[in-house]
Amino acid sequence: MPEIIEGVSPTRMELLRLSRREKLAEKGHDLLREKRDALIAELLDVVSEVRNARKEMEDKLKEAFAFLIFAQARSGVEQVRQLSLMTSQEIELEFSSRSIMGVRVPSLKLETELARKVTERGYGFIDSSAAVDRSARSFEEAVEKIIKLAELEEAVRNLAREVEKIKRRVNALEYIMIPRLKTTRKYIRMRLEEMERENFTRLKRIKAMLEKRER
Amino acid sequence: MIAIIGDPETAMGFKLAGVKEVYEYPTGGEDDVAHALDKLAKEGVAIIIINERLAAEAKNREKIREINSKKRSVIPIIIEVPDKKGPLEKEVDEIGELIKRAVGVAVK
Numbered sequence: 001m002p003e004i005i006e007g008v009s010p011t012r013m014e015l016l017r018l019s020r021r022e023k024l025a026e027k028g029h030d031l032l033r034e035k036r037d038a039l040i041a042e043l044l045d046v047v048s049e050v051r052n053a054r055k056e057m058e059d060k061l062k063e064a065f066a067f068l069i070f071a072q073a074r075s076g077v078e079q080v081r082q083l084s085l086m087t088s089q090e091i092e093l094e095f096s097s098r099s100i101m102g103v104r105v106p107s108l109k110l111e112t113e114l115a116r117k118v119t120e121r122g123y124g125f126i127d128s129s130a131a132v133d134r135s136a137r138s139f140e141e142a143v144e145k146i147i148k149l150a151e152l153e154e155a156v157r158n159l160a161r162e163v164e165k166i167k168r169r170v171n172a173l174e175y176i177m178i179p180r181l182k183t184t185r186k187y188i189r190m191r192l193e194e195m196e197r198e199n200f201t202r203l204k205r206i207k208a209m210l211e212k213r214e215r
Numbered sequence: 216m217i218a219i220i221g222d223p224e225t226a227m228g229f230k231l232a233g234v235k236e237v238y239e240y241p242t243g244g245e246d247d248v249a250h251a252l253d254k255l256a257k258e259g260v261a262i263i264i265i266n267e268r269l270a271a272e273a274k275n276r277e278k279i280r281e282i283n284s285k286k287r288s289v290i291p292i293i294i295e296v297p298d299k300k301g302p303l304e305k306e307v308d309e310i311g312e313l314i315k316r317a318v319g320v321a322v323k
Contacts, residue, residue: 146262154289156310159317
């Protein structure tokens, strides 16, 4: 049996206030439960997407490393390092966040294409080789995939956190708040009824006494 | 903005792709990685890419958790990528764990 809320006086006013609170709590509970279910559905949708994206990213990166090692073998580690110093580009990310049922989820968009033409990379043809080009290209593609994955993983993280929070709130309402309100209301109603009965007997008794005296 | 923290090979690869903020650290090194993470987080870098192997080191793992729990907006997003040896066999699957906690069942 849940305990009653402390400090309530058994009055009609209090009873009214309590039933209003109970109604509100129940409404809130229903709403939160619906929100939780919707978020879970959303979460489950994104999860498989994340798994695929991660797999894709890992494959791409594996390929990129293979090309890189090949390039290093062909041109020498030092040579590739030097080339890598010449290839910096401005990576512009458009950063915004959208909201899924009140959960902030990042949305990342590349403003420029990451993958460049060979001539745009900024190193000379004489020092580089096809292997270097290929490896640079796959790393560029890998970065694109990583950005996509970052967005998805962050979405999952935020959604999961929110679901947990809502779950805790739903449980608090369902197992603590609402039962407490219910028992308190019951307690007050019983007290009021008891008082009424007491009063009734008292009146009866007084009436009987008065009648006796009159006779 | 994007930043990379990784071993020399990873660093070189991403440099080839044109990423500017590249931090090179040998695996199993000292505590610099945590510092770099801190610095990047403060600078407001949007995505921090870090090698799984580096991220798996206790100190760095701790740091990542700290940054994730402290952040107020959606950035920085820290994302772990495999190095040239391929993805690590993870003892805890982070995403799976999150789902399990949120939904109550494991989802493949």
